[in-house]
Amino acid sequence: MTATTPQFVSPSPAQQIQPELTGSELAVDVAIVGGGIVGLTLAAALAPSGMAVAVIEAQTAAGAAARQRAYAFSLTSADIFKGLGLWPKVGPQICHFDKVQLSDGDYGQVVRFLPEDLGTEAVYYGAEHGVLMAALQGAIAAAANVYYLCSATLEEMHDQDDSVIAEVSTPTGRFRVRSPLVVAADGKGSPLRQRAGIGSVGWRYRQSCVTTVLEPEHSHQNTAYERFWPSGPFAILPLADGRCQVVWTAPHAEAQAILDLPEAEFMAELEQRYGTQMGQLKRLTAPAMFPVQLMQCDRYVQPRLALVGDAAHSCHPVGGQGLNMGIRDAAALAEVLTDAYQRGQDLGDVAVLRPYERWRRLENWVILSFTDVLTRTFSNQILPVVVVRRAGLWVLSSVPLLKRLALRLMTGRLGRLPRLARLGQLK
Template sequence: MQLLTQIPQSSAAPPATTQPLGYDYDLVIVGGGIAGLTLASALKNSGLTVLLVEAKLESAAAMKGQAYAVHMLSALIFQGIGVWKQILPQIETYRRVKLSDGDYSGTVEFSTQDIAADDLGYVAEHQALLYPLQSFVKECANVTVLCPAEVVETQYHQDAAVTTLRVGEETQLIRSRLIVAADGARSRIRENAGIQTQGWKYWQSCIVAFVKPEKSHNQTAYEKFQASGPFAILPLPGNRCRIVWTAPHEEAKALLALNDEQFLVELTNRYGHQMGRLELLGDRFIFPVQLMQSSKYVSNRLALVGDAAHNCHPVGGQGLNLGIRDVAALAQVIEEAHTQGEDIGDIQVLKRYQKWRKLENLTILGFTDILDRVFSNNFLPIVLLRRLGLQAMRYIPVLKVFSLKLMIGLLGKTPKIAQQKAIN
């Protein structure tokens, strides 16, 4: 990997592999977050030259105070890339998931025995994923990282995409076969390409915080539903937990405004007493919740991945995992096209990626939306219906296994890079 702080001039030597006349790189990835880094890593042995452009310094990008559920399929993708051994020691495994509805006694418990696996999933803080991916990319000879750098303009022509970049006071035009937008929910690349989005903002916001319980979390993840919204407890290393507390906007703002002692009282009421006394670690944060799906994931010489393509409700921890599946699918599509001598930026090639991922993502977006709406109310017929569903899930094994596989990403088309049986 080349790590650049200045833009290469047009007279510089070409990247490691031979380029067709007129191309600086095969593809430019805009966004050096988890999605962009995973895509660059997945293309390590593809024979394609990659420019990864990130607006923030590496150290600043890693300071994001977030944590994620990492589903089984995502772990398999990281394993297939070759970075999983660097990630695994820094994250926590969960082997049980407990799903409950208010004060209803019919809790559904999922365990590794349901799918004959060692683990159900993992929980990782942002830097626990970002740092290993940043280190891995530095070992990729075909990847050049330009950081910090700003994308000023993108233009799409029949035979090439042209990206205007700025670092400091200097600018440079970069010609590539393909641009990949991995620049988040407010993607400037998507907006500049005129790609529309559909969706809505929810009536809810999420409060996130780290806590340390008195007793062990026992590698158990919880999803506790209340009429105001879902409440997730995710286990982390050091017997810490990440909470994701969804509530109507005004209620969430009021909770955020409480002092730590008052907040802990309210948190314990929602959290339960199964892990004893709670200690609040660090600051609390709030963010609004929205559902978004791009009208299309591809256009001429452009592909969208991750949050640039879609957003969903945080219930079930699906967001990051959808993005990881996106980049694994895109990497497979363009690598296979390159091997067959096809132009990786051709719209017919890119539509294979869109066909693969758009419907699968829409299914998960719909699933999370229905889950939130069905459980976030007190309308008696719906309450009775959902509790009947929980009972069915408890006593009908095939339904329970299907629901679990849907939650952890083991349904749908599996990328070749993830078709392995062992994680550890």
């Protein structure tokens, strides 16, 4: 399949294409709706295949990169970024977790995960949204076959012959993107998933999470803490430049009350949950609150449509898994599509897409279940459950094989690795 290149699109150094004409059409091999980290990872992973790819993003390029969030970034996500050749840009700007420490409220038994448990350079990484987005935007700006359409919102879609026509609106008018396959990378509320009528299973937790960024008095020593309180898990993740990201989960009303506290009282509450090991803590960003839910779509593919990232699933932030699952979806889908493209197959054919669904939906179930069991077990104060989970912590810290298995699950080192991740491991 070939791409026609209407006059309004050409990759620009500003990394942002503003179509100026209406009534024109761009024909591509894959149209990705949503240019967050997952959508851009997919575009960057497809670029070497030579396929023509359009990314349709509702925000400006700067707006999409501006989200104030830091992620616990797994070893496998790092391998995928290495496989994409992005590590020289990302590596120096992220923080290595040299230790991850899990504990159960005030209970003394602590489980410590160290890089030597897996023989890796870090247990996990702390990566900021803007750093990951800048690297991905740079990669797709350098790829002449990727069209990055910003301030462009998908309005309607319809089938025509062997293609889908996406009607896209921009501040200067409407245009069409024609493609045999549309990928929904449009996030949790995914308008595309809803339009396709794809159902899901899941539930909202009776918890919300509050986030903020801190500057501690003493070094964070590259240590991440996750402490499970009956009200919900409380995590402090080390970031570059000595800062830390707090992810503080509590029942909705309590989370709202925490959010509304004056700064001094907020910091006092935070110290209660965390302690004083890093000395005086200074708050750098206003706290924000997010509802927490588990969601898994009934299917990830249907004719001419595939779902990736939060459009397909969403999980409790405990263990920092959501984005990592999405990056892995993107690498897996890119692999399946690249192979099909080389064989000259129709990329929108559900028989081509099904292996991606079988691969990723099952693996994502494992992670969703793991985060669910973790949060339910640790938010529970029924005595037998408390006894069992504390015994579990002891077993985890005392049996190296079990510890290694848990770490491999949390860092994405279990399951089928995408080719890009295996390539990254060699770099």
